[in-house]
Each structure stands twice: as C-alpha cells, then as structure tokens.
Amino acid sequence: MTSDLRRRALDAIDDLDGGAATGPEVLRRLRENSVAGESGAGDRAPTAESGASADEPLLYPVLHRLEADWKIRATWQARADGTLHRTYRRRRLMLRGPGNTVSR
Amino acid sequence: MIVLLLWVGGFGALAFFAVKLVRRSERRLGTGPSDYYTTIAPRPDADGLISAYLAGVAGQLVLPAADVAEVRMELIDHLTDSISSLEAEGMDHETAVREALGRLGPAAELGRQLRAAHQSTRRLLAGAGGGVFSAAGGFVLGYVGGVGLAFVLLIIGALCFGLLTLVGIPTPNFNADQNATPNSLMAAATLLVAAFVATRYAVRTSAGLSRRAPRSVAGFWAAASALVFGWLAIFGSHGQQSWPGVIAFLFVPVVAVAAAFVRIERPMPHVGRWSLILAIGGVGVLGLSLVLLLGVTVSGGGSNNDSPSPLVTSGPPDYHFGIVAPPAPDAWDPQGSIFGGGMRSDASGGQLYSTVTDPQAAVPMSTALAYWHDLRFEAWHSLPDDPTQGFGLDTKYSSPFAVLPAEIHPTWLQAVFHFERMRDAGFYEVVLTGVGPDGKRYMLDECGGGSTSFNGSVWDWITAPQ
Numbered sequence: 001m002t003s004d005l006r007r008r009a010l011d012a013i014d015d016l017d018g019g020a021a022t023g024p025e026v027l028r029r030l031r032e033n034s035v036a037g038e039s040g041a042g043d044r045a046p047t048a049e050s051g052a053s054a055d056e057p058l059l060y061p062v063l064h065r066l067e068a069d070w071k072i073r074a075t076w077q078a079r080a081d082g083t084l085h086r087t088y089r090r091r092r093l094m095l096r097g098p099g100n101t102v103s104r
Numbered sequence: 105m106i107v108l109l110l111w112v113g114g115f116g117a118l119a120f121f122a123v124k125l126v127r128r129s130e131r132r133l134g135t136g137p138s139d140y141y142t143t144i145a146p147r148p149d150a151d152g153l154i155s156a157y158l159a160g161v162a163g164q165l166v167l168p169a170a171d172v173a174e175v176r177m178e179l180i181d182h183l184t185d186s187i188s189s190l191e192a193e194g195m196d197h198e199t200a201v202r203e204a205l206g207r208l209g210p211a212a213e214l215g216r217q218l219r220a221a222h223q224s225t226r227r228l229l230a231g232a233g234g235g236v237f238s239a240a241g242g243f244v245l246g247y248v249g250g251v252g253l254a255f256v257l258l259i260i261g262a263l264c265f266g267l268l269t270l271v272g273i274p275t276p277n278f279n280a281d282q283n284a285t286p287n288s289l290m291a292a293a294t295l296l297v298a299a300f301v302a303t304r305y306a307v308r309t310s311a312g313l314s315r316r317a318p319r320s321v322a323g324f325w326a327a328a329s330a331l332v333f334g335w336l337a338i339f340g341s342h343g344q345q346s347w348p349g350v351i352a353f354l355f356v357p358v359v360a361v362a363a364a365f366v367r368i369e370r371p372m373p374h375v376g377r378w379s380l381i382l383a384i385g386g387v388g389v390l391g392l393s394l395v396l397l398l399g400v401t402v403s404g405g406g407s408n409n410d411s412p413s414p415l416v417t418s419g420p421p422d423y424h425f426g427i428v429a430p431p432a433p434d435a436w437d438p439q440g441s442i443f444g445g446g447m448r449s450d451a452s453g454g455q456l457y458s459t460v461t462d463p464q465a466a467v468p469m470s471t472a473l474a475y476w477h478d479l480r481f482e483a484w485h486s487l488p489d490d491p492t493q494g495f496g497l498d499t500k501y502s503s504p505f506a507v508l509p510a511e512i513h514p515t516w517l518q519a520v521f522h523f524e525r526m527r528d529a530g531f532y533e534v535v536l537t538g539v540g541p542d543g544k545r546y547m548l549d550e551c552g553g554g555s556t557s558f559n560g561s562v563w564d565w566i567t568a569p570q
Contacts, residue, residue, distance in 0.1 A: 057209030061217035
C-alpha cells in the first residue's frame with residue numbers, strides 16, 4: 001500500500017513538470033488519477049472517493065519519506081496573501097530559479 | 105613553509121566547514137523568532153479538536169523542534185484546506201472538522217508514521233558521517249580555543265604568583281620539576297576543551313542531520329567520545345607529566361560524556377565577531393600586564409642578587425659524595441685503571457653512562473676489576489644547578505633512586521638509564537660503585553649528571569617505576 005502510494009505520489013508530482021504542489025494539491029491529483037484509472041478499469045477498480053480516503057492518512061508520511069530519500073524537495077512558498085505553504089517538487093540536479101521560495 | 109600553510113589551510117577549512125555544518129543543524133534543532141514558520145499563526149480552533157489532534161501527533165514525533173513545527177504547520181494548512189472543501193460541500197463546521205481529522209487517521213499512528221518517514225536510514229548515515237566530520241572540525245576549533253584558554257589561565261596564574269611574590273608570600277617553585285606541572289596542566293586543559301567542543305559538535309550535528317532529538321543520539325556519541333578521547337588522553341598524548349596534569353587528563357572521558365548529555369537540548373552559543381575581538385583583546389591586555397609585572401619583579405625584587413648566598417663558599421664545593429659510599433682505596437685501583445666516565449644519548453632514547461679504563465695504559469677491564477665485584481651504576485638526586493642552593497648530591501636522600509648493574513665490556517663498563525620515564529628524576533648525578541675485597545661497597549667513579557623531566561603518556565606516568 002505504502003510503496004504503491006509512493007509511486008503514485010511521485011507520478012503526481014512528476015506531472016507538475018518541475019512545478020510545486022502542496023499536500024492538498026498532491027492529494028487532489030491522486031484523486032483525479034484514481035478517477036481516470038477507474039474510468040479505464042471498469043467495475044474492478046476502487047472508487048475515487050474510497051481510494052483518496054485510504055491515501056490521506058499515509059499522504060504526509062509518504063511525502064516526507066520521499067523527501068528524506070532525496071526524491072523530492074520540500075520548500076515553504078509564500079502566496080500573494082502572505083500565507084506560507086509547504087510545497088513539494090521533484091528534486092533535480094539543476095535547480096530552477098527560487099522565485100518567492102523560502103528555502104532552508 | 106608550504107607544508108605549514110597546507111596544515112593551517114587544511115585544518116582551517118575543516119573547522120570552517122564544521123562550523124557551517126553545525127549551524128545548519130542548529131537551524132534544524134531550534135526554533136527562534138527569526139524562523140519563518142513561526143510566523144504562521146494557528147487557525148482559530150474554538151472547540152480544541154484540532155489542537156488536541158496536533159498534540160497527539162506531536163507526542164509521537166520525537167523529532168528536532170524545527171521538524172515538529174513544520175509538521176504542525178503543514179497539518180494545520182492541510183486541515184484548513186480540507187475543512188473549507190467540506191464546508192463548501194454543505195457540512196457544518198464541527199462536522200467538517202471531525203470529518204477532516206477522521207480522514208487523516210488516528211493522531212498517534214500519523215505521528216509514528218511521520219517519525220519513521222523522517223528518521224530514514226539515509227539520514228542516519230548522513231548524521232553519523234556529519235557527526236564525525238563536525239567532531240573533527242570541532243576538535244580543531246576546541247584545540248585552538250583550548251590553547252588560548254590555557255595561555256589565559258597561565259597568564260592569570262603568573263600574575264597571581266607575581267603579586268604574591270611582590271608582597272612577600274612564598275609561591276611554588278615550578279623550576280624544580282622543569283615546569284612539568286604547568287605544562288602538563290596546560291596540555292590537559294587544551295585536550296579537555298577540544299574533547300568537549302568535538303563531542304558537542306558531533307551530537308548537535310548528527311541530531312540535526314538524522315532528524316533525531318539530541319538526547320536520543322547522545323548515548324552513542326558519549327560512548328564514542330569517551331573511548332576516542334579517553335584513549336588520546338591516557339595513551340596518545342605524550343609530553344611532560346605531573347600528578348595534577350595526569351588527574352586532569354583522566355577527566356577527559358568524563359568531560360566527553362558530560363558534553364554529550366549536559367544541557368544538550370540547548371542551542372550552541374553563537375560566537376560573533378565582537379566576541380572574538382574582545383577575547384583576543386583580553387588576552388593581549390593580560391599578556392601586557394604580565395610583561396609589565398615581570399619587569400617590576402625583576403627590577404624591583406632583585407635584592408637577593410646584592411649579597412652573596414651564605415651557601416656559596418670560597419673553597420672547593422662539597423658534592424656530598426660521602427652519602428654514597430667511601431672512595432675506593434688507591435691500593436685496589438691498580439694503575440689508576442678506572443680512568444673516567446661520561447654520558448651520551450642512547451639509541452633507545454635513554455642516557456648511556458660509561459666508565460672506561462685508561463686509554464694510555466690500555467688496561468683490560470678484567471685487570472682493572474681484579475679487586476671488585478657487584479659493580480653498579482647508581483643515580484642519586486642532586487641539587488638544582490643553582491649556586492644559591494649549594495652543589496652536588498641532595499643530602500635529603502640516603503639511597504639512590506635508580507640502580508643498574510654494570511655491563512662489563514673489554515675496556516669499559518656501561519648502563520643505560522631511562523630517566524625520561526621516571527616520574528621524579530629531576531636533577532641527578534650518576535656514580536659507579538662496587539664491592540671491594542673487604543665486602544664493603546665503595547665509590548669508584550663519578551660519571552656526570554644532568555636534569556630531565558618525565559616525557560611520556562599518562563599511562564607511562566602511572567606505570568612508571570617511581
């Protein structure tokens with residue numbers, strides 16, 4: 001279950017093509033991918049809602065493990081309203097411009 | 105010169121990067137007012153459900169403070185987003201809060217999972233490697249700081265003794281043991297500071313890099329530091345020794361263990377530019393005071409030089425060889441065959457004392473020793489080379505402090521003493537004695553003397569023959 005979610009979370013972040021996503025945004029992408037998978041697999045696939053519910057308790061442990069394994073990079077980003085959100089992006093050798101990223 | 109620059113540059117770079125690494129870990133281990141995530145205000149939580157849930161998660165984390173704060177803020181962000189979505193679907197606030205918390209699962213389980221995710225094997229290895237690196241850099245820094253501290257203590261001690269001398273209070277004479285006491289104390293103080301800083305650096309760095317609370321990795325580093333620095337203190341550090349210095353050296357493993365545990369959760373002090381400038385300036389002021397005080401002591405306290413010591417006599421000095429044995433009668437010393445002795449350094453690091461037969465007469469040693477047996481070299485304590493204190497053997501002693509049987513060679517006798525491995529050789533004189541035909545021991549020759557101080561490790565000192 002965890003390894004499957006690791007793979008799917010990494011795929012969801014890969015889909016950002018270098019962009020960054022918060023935890024809730026990653027979760028929405030997982031839901032969307034589950035819906036897409038359900039429509040392709042017919043009656044045998046789990047429903048999008050049940051899949052997302054099963055993913056949610058493990059979402060942050062999986063994201064943090066991916067970060068610890070240097071697969072993804074976590075940064076705090078400030079939005080226009082000044083609030084900070086932790087975002088995840090795929091770790092690459094050549095980092096892109098930080099923009100308004102608050103990196104540590 | 106190039107080698108010196110390489111050494112200084114290498115150690116300087118090691119210390120510099122170790123400090124950078126420690127500061128990086130310090131940011132992970134502590135949450136200060138300058139940390140950006142502390143500016144995130146918790147959302148209103150009137151019913152306390154979210155706070156209780158977050159407390160349940162945090163209770164299982166056992167992570168550095170920065171990680172706990174980040175997890176907490178991220179979960180608040182997630183719950184806020186989730187509650188807003190649920191409320192948009194028509195749920196009332198309390199139901200939405202319960203539903204959002206329920207979707208994240210039990211708090212304790214989430215906390216355990218997050219802790220396991222953070223404390224990966226990769227980070228553990230990074231923490232171990234970083235800990236060793238910063239310990240090495242911390243040792244260099246601590247050593248330099250320890251040398252500075254030792255000099256400050258020396259200057260303060262010298263100032264105190266100088267002042268006591270000025271007012272006429274007697275002070276210890278460190279020249280008697282070749283300054284072994286202050287030197288060994290300075291060496292021990294340097295190692296104590298270096299071991300403390302190195303252990304502290306190792307614990308804080310490895311905790312930050314491995315995402316573990318400092319106290320949870322302190323046990324490993326305490327054991328490792330006690331072993332490494334304990335070995336260095338007891339077996340690896342060679343030089344002059346004294347009992348106060350040895351006792352201080354034996355405290356090195358204790359200090360290493362204390363450095364790993366005592367107030368280890370507290371952030372490392374940040375040594376700023378002004379602190380360094382003040383410290384260097386302080387050492388300069390102390391040094392200048394010492395120079396001025398020494399000048400005053402030498403110019404104003406030299407009354408002893410105005411009149412000759414009562415110990416200095418106009419006649420030939422008495423070397424007190426009578427306390428060894430009576431001189432050998434000429435009748436048993438054929439042709440003056442025991443000609444003279446001397447000393448030279450031995451390949452083993454000791455001092456080789458020898459007595460030769462007359463090279464002009466070329467008397468074989470068997471002939472020269474016709475009347476003698478049980479020949480031995482004896483080392484006796486002597487007075488310091490100070491005319492005001494007298495000459496020759498120290499009459500406080502009634503027996504030699506070291507005795508070696510003479511090795512008999514065709515035209516000479518010899519023995520190798522290792523005074524540098526004896527605790528209190530100090531000033532000494534070596535003589536050759538033997539038992540004559542009447543069964544009594546006589547002194548045959550005076551082979552010379554000198555002074556030395558113990559040179560070895562703490563273990564050598566403890567296991568020294570005297």
